Amino acid sequence: MEQSANYNQDFLFKVLVVGDFGVGKTAIVRRYTEGEFSQNYKITIGVDFLIKRLRWHPNKQITLQMWDIAGHERFGSLTRVYYKYATAAVLVYDLSRPTTLESIIKWREDLREKTDDARLPTLLLANKCDISQDWPDLDKFCKQHGIDAWFPTSAKENVNVDEAINFLVERILEGDSVQSHNAPDDGVNLEDKPTSSLCNC
Ligand code: GTP
Helix, strand or coil, rough: CCCCCCCCCCEEEEEEEECCCCCCCHHHHHHHHHHCCCCCCCCCCCEEEEEEEEEEEEEEEEEEEEEEECCHHHHHHHHHHHHHCCCCCEEEEECCCHHHHHHHHHHHHHHHHHHHHCCCCEEEEEEECCCCCCCCCCHHHHHHHCCCEEEEEECCECHHHHHHHHHHHHHHCCCCCCCCCCCCCCCCCCCCCCCCCCCCC
């Protein structure tokens, strides 16, 4: 059936942001959604999330729920609940702490187990490239561990954050599991959206 010219497509994507504590997950999410950065480190307790709305094409609106999952081990038992209905994932490590790359293997496995979706679009961010540009062969690493792509990023200096997340959105849209719903107006159905003090919508 032919669709009318003003047919609107709204997409709601849940993006998980995971990695060890202190690697910069909150900083990346805040940089992407609010364009801000803070040097003050406040540990994430459980999960926070922020929303970003993107007008991808004139008739295509995307709402990204960025789920900033606590990196500290003591919150690990909760992640199964947070991972439910995830559309994609961002794995983050800290270039100045190489052991946080080793942990990415564990985080990738965790995603595989708890999302039941081996094809979940997944990105690796080598964060804090403003203080270190020393990374191993990450093309090989990504291939070995089923990660779609990687980017060196700096949440602090705003390097590659938009580029990386926009790449992930493209990847999600290419996937065959994406479903959109026809929206009669500009509204977005956020029925599944939990409440959080960090929500800026
Ligand atoms: P948890 O909440 O414990 O899981 O940590 P997190 O991964 O969310 O780390 P967070 O974003 O809170 O950042 C930790 C520290 O690293 C903070 O002091 C940030 O300011 C700093 N930081 C984050 N990103 C960057 C970056 O790109 N460059 C530099 N130099 N510092 C950064």
